[in-house]
Amino acid sequence: MMAPLLEVNNLTKRFDRRLPPVVNDVSFAIEPGEIFALLGPSGCGKTTSLRMVAGLESVDSGRIRMGGILLEGNGKPVPAENRGIGFVFQDYALFPHMTVNRNVGFGLRRLPRDERRRKVRRALDLVGLKASAEAMPFELSGGQQQRVALARALVAEPKLILLDEPFSNLDAVLRETTRVEVRNLLKSTGMTTLLVTHDQEEALSFADRLVVMNEGRIEQTGTPEEVYNRPRTAFVSRFLGRTNLIDGEARGCMAETVLGRIRLDRTIWGRVLVSLRPEHLTLRPWDERANRPPGVIVGRAFKGHDITYRIRFPDREWLVHTDNRTQFQTGDRALLAALEPGVVLDDPPDSVAVSTPPEPAEIAAGA
Amino acid sequence: MAVWLKSWRERRAPWMFVLPAALVALATLVPLAYLILQALDAEGQALREILWRRRNLILFWNTLRLVVGVLLVAAVIAFPLAWLTARTRLPWRWLVTMVGVLPLAIPGYVMAYALLGLGGNYGALAQWTGWAPPRLSGYWGAVFSIGLYTFPYLFLNLRTALMGMDPAQEDAARCLGAGSLETFFRVTLPQLRPAILAGSLIIGLYVLGDFGAVALMRFETFSQAIYTQYALAYDAVYASWLALLLLVFTGAVLVMEARLLRRTLLHKVGSGNRGKLGLLRLGWWAIPAWFFIGSVFLASVLVPVATIVSWLFQYPEGVRWVDAWSALRGSLTASVPAAFIAGALALPIAYLGVRYPTRSTRVLERSAYLAYATPPLALALAFTLFTYRFLPGIYQTLPLLIGVCALRYMAESVGPIRSALYQASPRMEEAARTLGCTPLAAFFRVIFPLVVKGLGVGTALVFLSVMKELPLTFLLSPLGFETLALNVWNFANEAMYAEAAPYALMLLVISLLFVGLLLFRERST
Numbered sequence: 001m002m003a004p005l006l007e008v009n010n011l012t013k014r015f016d017r018r019l020p021p022v023v024n025d026v027s028f029a030i031e032p033g034e035i036f037a038l039l040g041p042s043g044c045g046k047t048t049s050l051r052m053v054a055g056l057e058s059v060d061s062g063r064i065r066m067g068g069i070l071l072e073g074n075g076k077p078v079p080a081e082n083r084g085i086g087f088v089f090q091d092y093a094l095f096p097h098m099t100v101n102r103n104v105g106f107g108l109r110r111l112p113r114d115e116r117r118r119k120v121r122r123a124l125d126l127v128g129l130k131a132s133a134e135a136m137p138f139e140l141s142g143g144q145q146q147r148v149a150l151a152r153a154l155v156a157e158p159k160l161i162l163l164d165e166p167f168s169n170l171d172a173v174l175r176e177t178t179r180v181e182v183r184n185l186l187k188s189t190g191m192t193t194l195l196v197t198h199d200q201e202e203a204l205s206f207a208d209r210l211v212v213m214n215e216g217r218i219e220q221t222g223t224p225e226e227v228y229n230r231p232r233t234a235f236v237s238r239f240l241g242r243t244n245l246i247d248g249e250a251r252g253c254m255a256e257t258v259l260g261r262i263r264l265d266r267t268i269w270g271r272v273l274v275s276l277r278p279e280h281l282t283l284r285p286w287d288e289r290a291n292r293p294p295g296v297i298v299g300r301a302f303k304g305h306d307i308t309y310r311i312r313f314p315d316r317e318w319l320v321h322t323d324n325r326t327q328f329q330t331g332d333r334a335l336l337a338a339l340e341p342g343v344v345l346d347d348p349p350d351s352v353a354v355s356t357p358p359e360p361a362e363i364a365a366g367a
Numbered sequence: 368m369a370v371w372l373k374s375w376r377e378r379r380a381p382w383m384f385v386l387p388a389a390l391v392a393l394a395t396l397v398p399l400a401y402l403i404l405q406a407l408d409a410e411g412q413a414l415r416e417i418l419w420r421r422r423n424l425i426l427f428w429n430t431l432r433l434v435v436g437v438l439l440v441a442a443v444i445a446f447p448l449a450w451l452t453a454r455t456r457l458p459w460r461w462l463v464t465m466v467g468v469l470p471l472a473i474p475g476y477v478m479a480y481a482l483l484g485l486g487g488n489y490g491a492l493a494q495w496t497g498w499a500p501p502r503l504s505g506y507w508g509a510v511f512s513i514g515l516y517t518f519p520y521l522f523l524n525l526r527t528a529l530m531g532m533d534p535a536q537e538d539a540a541r542c543l544g545a546g547s548l549e550t551f552f553r554v555t556l557p558q559l560r561p562a563i564l565a566g567s568l569i570i571g572l573y574v575l576g577d578f579g580a581v582a583l584m585r586f587e588t589f590s591q592a593i594y595t596q597y598a599l600a601y602d603a604v605y606a607s608w609l610a611l612l613l614l615v616f617t618g619a620v621l622v623m624e625a626r627l628l629r630r631t632l633l634h635k636v637g638s639g640n641r642g643k644l645g646l647l648r649l650g651w652w653a654i655p656a657w658f659f660i661g662s663v664f665l666a667s668v669l670v671p672v673a674t675i676v677s678w679l680f681q682y683p684e685g686v687r688w689v690d691a692w693s694a695l696r697g698s699l700t701a702s703v704p705a706a707f708i709a710g711a712l713a714l715p716i717a718y719l720g721v722r723y724p725t726r727s728t729r730v731l732e733r734s735a736y737l738a739y740a741t742p743p744l745a746l747a748l749a750f751t752l753f754t755y756r757f758l759p760g761i762y763q764t765l766p767l768l769i770g771v772c773a774l775r776y777m778a779e780s781v782g783p784i785r786s787a788l789y790q791a792s793p794r795m796e797e798a799a800r801t802l803g804c805t806p807l808a809a810f811f812r813v814i815f816p817l818v819v820k821g822l823g824v825g826t827a828l829v830f831l832s833v834m835k836e837l838p839l840t841f842l843l844s845p846l847g848f849e850t851l852a853l854n855v856w857n858f859a860n861e862a863m864y865a866e867a868a869p870y871a872l873m874l875l876v877i878s879l880l881f882v883g884l885l886l887f888r889e890r891s892t
């Protein structure tokens with residue numbers, strides 16, 4: 001394993017002494033060439049963390065080290081202009097009084113003119129904007145502005161590039177294609193990247209590894225698959241898509257729950273809180289011989305390749321994704337069954353209200 | 368008229384909006400044209416004598432260095448103030464904004480009178496402290512009295528520009544390796560250029576036209592020379608030539624400004640704003656900051672007010688407030704009607720510019736600003752000569768004075784009306800039309816109620832300007848007509864500082880009240 005390029009240790013930042021820290025004891029490390037994401041709802045401290053890495057925000061305590069050089073932590077922070085870290089801002093922050101060419105060449109002033117021109121041309125070529133070199137920023141579309149901002153950051157050959165919600169100002173259609181293009185570009189240049197986003201789909205599809213943050217703290221670190229399939233907390237499981245949370249009495253790798261006996265993802269004893277994603281559940285027809293009472297289908301949304309059902313039991317509702325071959329209608333009675341092992345969460349079982357999974361938007365707004 | 372407008376574009380501006388705008392343009396252009404004709408009337412030999420006088424060069428040099436000096440004073444005050452209000456977390460920032468705006472209430476000639484009354488053996492300072500520094504006069508006197516009065520124009524422009532700028536741009540520059548000085552010179556300053564130009568233009572035009580302060584300070588400029596030639600030497604031809612030279616000077620300034628501005632098209636790109644995060648904490652630097660703010664307030668507001676009040680107590684036989692009241696009545700009879708007429712003229716012009724932005728309406732709009740850009744003494748001279756020759760019925764009458772004041776200061780009320788109009792979407796008017804309103808009815812039932820506040824602000828600005836107005840009143844007022852401004856200047860010009868005090872105080876109280884009111888309104892919205 002290579003030494004990490006960026007190491008952040010116990011980073012803490014407080015804006016107001018009366019309030020809890022905005023960034024609270026945050027630590028992570030990024031490998032060279034890796035795309036790393038900070039994911040969390042707005043106000044969770046992810047952008048502040050990013051700005052501290054860039055040197056745009058002062059650090060209260062903690063250390064930031066890049067390539068063996070201490071950027072923060074000995075009381076003498078390296079100023080932003082000497083860090084060699086590129087930054088692509090949410091609103092791109094292009095200089096409106098300069099052409100695309102001069103925007104991109106801004107950071108190369110100390111190079112001889114010919115070399116500067118060559119580099120600018122290559123950077124614009126890389127982002128596919130050679131034709132717009134003499135345009136003013138306002139003449140470009142949002143997607144083009146974004147690519148200029150990227151070229152401007154890349155052309156200075158930084159060791160690390162920071163992206164602050166880079167796709168949030170693009171419309172939905174453009175966002176997906178731009179995301180793929182930018183990811184390919186970053187990977188082809190081998191650029192180490194730190195991305196901040198509140199969009200879970202963006203983080204899961206864009207990053208090699210990610211950190212989920214909530215209220216200034218790190219909830220979980222891991223690859224997208226790990227974080228999605230094995231969330232460690234109720235917050236993570238809800239923030240990354242929808243989930244059903246249930247109580248259970250664990251006995252080793254099984255637990256007794258309202259669904260009957262289900263498998264668990266690890267061995268544990270005692271009362272536990274378990275997360276079951278809707279797609280890890282399925283519906284079975286109910287008949288008189290079943291030893292459990294049935295639920296009633298109260299909602300059915302056909303989405304083409306799958307169907308989302310809401311099924312009501314006396315105590316609560318459940319969310320289930322099935323393939324499009326199941327044929328239940330609203331009002332039918334059915335039983336629930338788990339297809340995959342339940343994921344045991346670290347939260348104590350009574351700390352989280354076990355109820356209908358809310359929409360992800362509601363979690364983001366409430367957090 | 369409607370025909371050629373139609374040829375410019377299909378959607379024709381309604382005549383009831385075009386007509387007032389066209390009238391305003393004509394009313395300004397015709398007398399100015401006559402002034403030029405009058406000047407060209409001079410014989411060849413006489414003309415050569417007029418043009419090659421050494422005095423013209425001196426006047427030119429004096430006017431130029433006055434403009435430069437005033438701009439420097441204004442910049443030194445306005446830059447730090449604007450930066451403090453827009454970019455720092457200094458507490459009580461609205462107070463700093465006050466300090467930056469209130470001096471507008473103290474006209475240049477009152478400032479000049481106060482500075483003259485401050486120093487010297489019998490000055491206010493000598494009375495308070497026994498210390499009698501030499502009296503400030505001449506070039507430096509003129510520079511400070513006008514600079515302390517006009518710096519708010521630069522301050523307001525800079526403040527708006529600084530607040531509108533995206534702080535992420537400065538962060539971006541730093542991430543690209545630029546230090547804070549480099550960032551300021553390569554990113555911040557270039558974007559302030561339009562604001563600097565706009566503020567400097569207003570100040571420059573004011574300096575070119577100012578007569579009261581320079582005359583009191585005994586500093587010769589074009590404007591002051593026009594007055595001397597016309598009112599004291601009765602030489603209309605030379606006065607016209609001086610006015611013409613001043614117009615050329617003004618035109619050159621306007622052209623220069625337009626050229627400098629041409630390549631700076633500033634659009635904010637993107638939409639993010641980090642708001643409070645971008646503001647700087649001053650820490651201990653707040654102490655020198657407040658010291659600076661306090662000094663500006665002391666020099667621009669406290670000193671003139673205190674000087675005037677102290678002279679008031681020296682009044683030989685008790686203050687004769689009766690005279691002051693009658694002068695106030697004179698001021699009001701000119702400024703109240705002028706303000707309303709200006710508002711009524713500005714409304715259609717602003718409406719045309721916002722709703723029908725074609726080349727022809729832009730020409731009309733520009734010509735409405737012509738009177739504002741014309742130095743007031745040149746404008747007054749043009750109207751005097753024109754009415755004397757062609758409309759003797761209104762020569763030196765109150766209606767003429769009111770009309771010319773309205774014409775000149777109307778430009779000040781276009782801005783607030785226009786901003787209000789931008790809030791009123793054309794969709795609303797279209798909705799009213801589909802509900803059965805004629806264009807005029809739609810305007811009065813839907814748009815007018817929305818712009819009435821902007822109209823109020825615009826009218827108040829004109830009222831304030833006409834109250835403080837001096838040069839137009841000098842040449843155009845009927846015989847025996849008195850205003851506060853005239854009396855302040857006349858007494859101060861004779862070094863009768865005590866006699867000038869009640870008029871000056873009354874003028875200041877009214878101006879300060881109005882400026883305070885406008886500020887308060889801006890703060891509450």
